[in-house]
Amino acid sequence: MAEVNLVEAVNLALAYELEHDPDVIVLGEDIGVNGGVFRATVGLEARFGAGRIIDTPLAEAAIAGVAIGMAAVGLKPVAEIQFTGFMYPTIDQIINHAARMRNRTRGRLSCPMVLRSPSGAGIHAPEHHSESPETLFAHVPGLRMVIPSSPARAYGLLLAAIRDPDPVIFFEPTRLYRLFKQEVENNGEALPLDACFVLREGRDLTLVSWGAMLQETMAAAD
Numbered sequence: 001m002a003e004v005n006l007v008e009a010v011n012l013a014l015a016y017e018l019e020h021d022p023d024v025i026v027l028g029e030d031i032g033v034n035g036g037v038f039r040a041t042v043g044l045e046a047r048f049g050a051g052r053i054i055d056t057p058l059a060e061a062a063i064a065g066v067a068i069g070m071a072a073v074g075l076k077p078v079a080e081i082q083f084t085g086f087m088y089p090t091i092d093q094i095i096n097h098a099a100r101m102r103n104r105t106r107g108r109l110s111c112p113m114v115l116r117s118p119s120g121a122g123i124h125a126p127e128h129h130s131e132s133p134e135t136l137f138a139h140v141p142g143l144r145m146v147i148p149s150s151p152a153r154a155y156g157l158l159l160a161a162i163r164d165p166d167p168v169i170f171f172e173p174t175r176l177y178r179l180f181k182q183e184v185e186n187n188g189e190a191l192p193l194d195a196c197f198v199l200r201e202g203r204d205l206t207l208v209s210w211g212a213m214l215q216e217t218m219a220a221a222d
Contacts, residue, residue, distance in 0.1 A: 007177040009151035013158040027054040028080030064090035098167040099142030122175030147211040151182040156191030173212035
């Protein structure tokens with residue numbers, strides 16, 4: 001069991017799936033030698049090779065489209081979009097193709113892909129590096145929208161997202177990347193995607209939160 005922060009937990013989950021499933025491919029801008037903007041993929045190219053850790057051009061629509069094509073032929077791509085502000089060029093690919101793959105083909109094809117992206121404000125970045133467009137994707141039938149709130153949940157939920165037979169949008173709160181550490185057992189145990197976590201029982205009020213706002217919500221509850 002290791003004590004890791006959220007970005008390290010993401011790296012652990014990616015490495016675990018790459019090691020245990022030869023169909024998993026990671027692709028995105030600067031994710032290879034550079035290890036990504038926030039170093040979420042650091043060391044993966046050296047360990048698994050450039051054939052599975054693929055540096056792409058700066059073309060978000062193409063990244064999403066290539067990932068969909070990979071998924072359609074049986075691979076399990078994990079594509080990184082550098083910031084959620086750059087997700088908008090992917091919308092046609094994600095909504096019109098990835099999300100509809102299963103229903104459009106009457107179940108003949110599925111689209112087992114993950115689209116990861118650093119999300120949210122709190123790191124003094126400009127506006128297109130600080131967006132939180134999760135509601136755009138949460139309302140799309142055929143998509144799962146996941147935003148972890150801790151290192152342990154990031155690890156378990158990313159494992160589940162990669163193993164899911166349908167497309168998953170996985171936003172990682174940049175404010176939490178290195179905010180705190182948690183003990184995470186690198187045992188490949190996934191967490192359920194279709195469940196919430198009840199952190200405190202009560203009788204008077206229900207507070208619902210996700211991602212970085214969980215810290216603020218718990219402070220408000222106190």
